[in-house]
Amino acid sequence: xxxxxxxxxxxxxxxxxxxxxxxxxxxxxxxxxxxxxSAVALPCDTFMNEELLNEIKSQKEFTFHFACWINPDDEKxxxxxxxxxxxxxxxxxxxxxxxxxVTDKAYAKYLDIAEENNFPVIVHCxxxxxxxxxxxxxxxxxxxxxxxxxxxxxxxxxxxLCTSCAAAVKESGLKNxxxxxxSVREFHFVNQVVKTVGADRVIFGSDYxxxxxxxxxxxxxSLNISSEEKELIFxxxxxxxxxxx
Ligand SMILES: [Zn+2]
Numbered sequence: 318x319x320x321x322x323x324x325x326x327x328x329x330x331x332x333x334x335x336x337x338x339x340x341x342x343x344x345x346x347x348x349x350x351x352x353x354x355s356a357v358a359l360p361c362d363t364f365m366n367e368e369l370l371n372e373i374k375s376q377k378e379f380t381f382h383f384a385c386w387i388n389p390d391d392e393k394x395x396x397x398x399x400x401x402x403x404x405x406x407x408x409x410x411x412x413x414x415x416x417x418x419v420t421d422k423a424y425a426k427y428l429d430i431a432e433e434n435n436f437p438v439i440v441h442c443x444x445x446x447x448x449x450x451x452x453x454x455x456x457x458x459x460x461x462x463x464x465x466x467x468x469x470x471x472x473x474x475x476x477x478l479c480t481s482c483a484a485a486v487k488e489s490g491l492k493n494x495x496x497x498x499x500s501v502r503e504f505h506f507v508n509q510v511v512k513t514v515g516a517d518r519v520i521f522g523s524d525y526x527x528x529x530x531x532x533x534x535x536x537x538x539s540l541n542i543s544s545e546e547k548e549l550i551f552x553x554x555x556x557x558x559x560x561x562x
Pocket of ligand 1: 499
């Protein structure tokens with residue numbers, strides 16, 4: 318089955334992950350070894366958009382879909398986006414690192430750009446509910462019906478958060494909200510999430526270079542759904558959002 322990894326990191330982390338760094342060729346090797354066809358590549362929290370994009374473009378061994386890390390305090394960000402609009406496939410927003418909710422006004426102009434250019438916006442969600450709670454990306458998607466939002470880590474990488482996020486997405490009735498499976502290992506609850514929101518809302522991701530695709534592919538394979546539904550999760554949903562079908 319074709320697999321697109323919807324969420325991988327390449328580059329260098331800050332002290333949060335002890336300055337750990339990996340290269341594009343490391344990623345190529347792991348992706349190929351894991352049977353991944355292509356991957357959405359995000360930088361790490363050192364915001365090295367330009368370096369990552371250049372390295373991705375200069376190799377021909379593997380297809381990466383570049384996701385630009387949106388740090389509103391980065392003075393070079395606006396000119397980078399303007400210059401590289403045609404090579405950007407998605408935006409990544411990390412409320413916890415930036416200490417700003419996705420609904421903060423600092424992000425508004427970037428959400429405008431994403432809407433205008435059809436870039437899905439991957440929003441990190443975590444246990445810091447006040448800032449990185451899944452309610453905020455849902456709120457953003459409610460206000461912007463043309464914006465596709467991918468809520469990362471199924472809303473917070475914890476069974477209680479994942480299942481309540483799925484319930485909230487279902488209740489919202491929104492068609493522009495998706496859930497990324499990266500880093501969620503509790504397969505029983507991933508199954509519950511998929512049953513709640515439907516396979517057409519769920520996108521596979523590994524969170525490489527922190528996780529490995531081989532750790533998370535079995536989670537999707539184990540789901541109690543049809544193989545057509547697994548195809549949606551493994552590649553069809555994200556291909557449609559990226560416009561790479
Ligand atoms: Zn991540």
